Amino acid sequence: MKIVTIPTLLLLVFFVSCIPQKKTVYMRDVSGKRKYENPYVKAEDVTEAYTIQAGDYLYIRVLTPDETVAGLYNLTSGQSSMTNMGDGSSMRFLSYQVSDDGNIDFPYVGKVNVTGKTLKQIKDQMQEILKNHIDTFSLQVQLTNAQFTILGEVRAPGQYNMNKDQINIFEAIALAGDLTIYGKRRMVKIVRPTANGTKTITVNLSDRNLIDSQDYYILPNDLVYIEPIKAKMWGVGESFSLALISSLLSLFLLANTLK
Known part of the structure; x- marks a missing residue:
């Protein structure tokens, strides 16, 4: 009967205890x-791959030379529909949360449906709505979550x-x-x-x-x-599994003791 030597055993353990490099590349x-x-x-x-969903937060800011008009259409911290004020993102304090039915409630406009639309589509939609209310303006639209x-x-x-x-x-x-x-x-x-x-x-x-x-x-x-x-x-890592080596050596020594 051929006896397995300790060097042979260690070599066998080395090959079974290492994770092949090709699996980590x-x-x-x-x-x-x-x-x-x-x-x-x-x-x-x-x-433009992402489309807005219920629960998202949209930052929409109207930029216009008339500060009075801008104040009518832009949220202030007191007007924010934000309910979770402790999330650490200051822009979300001034964002509109998309409701379960897919709408935001925009000042002096009312409910606007935004779900299933990209940010560009929402910006185009809001520009079409606001051009009936404001003469000169531009828009910033951003997802804040x-x-x-x-x-x-x-x-x-x-x-x-x-x-x-x-x-x-x-x-x-x-x-x-x-x-x-x-x-x-x-x-x-x-x-x-x-x-x-x-x-x-x-x-x-x-x-x-x-x-x-x-x-x-x-x-x-x-x-x-x-x-x-x-x-x-099995506890296998970048090199030898010490627990596995210990167990195999113990079995090897026990087998040699009993023979």
Whole structure:
């Protein structure tokens, strides 16, 4: 009977205890793999991909040379429909919350339906409405609750503010401190609320074809979830699993003692 030596045992443990490098690399060229089919559709609408939903907050400011007129149509802190005054974003104090029926209540205009529309469409809509009330003006329209949530195998899970309407998946991960060694890079889930219900998108961070695709971008209110790989369950990390080594050595020594 062939006896397994300690060096052989340690070498075996080394190979089973390490996470392969290819599982931790981003943006690999996998197009040459056998039977590979690019699952991604090239991005078309990037800056206007998000449409307003109930619960969003819109900052709308009327700019006009007549300060009296501007005061009639712009919210002040006392007029704000904002109910959560402690969220840390000063612009949201002066924002309109979109109601469950999809409307905002605009001063001297009344209810305006904004759900399902992009910021550009809302700006065009408000300009059409206000040109019947104001001679010379311009508008600022901005979403003030542009945030996403990231959970799972990242170093700093949580909710993060977006400095623009859309950021890409790698920018989102960077804000969370990058994935841990246990993060499943090939099956990242993006849970996205839409007007027709919630949909789940699965992306592969190891596939370079993800870049510039429609699924490359994170939208406001997205939830990004990073699943752990199976190695985490066994305590396997970047190097040896000390618990596994200890157990195998104990079994080896016991077997040699009893023979």
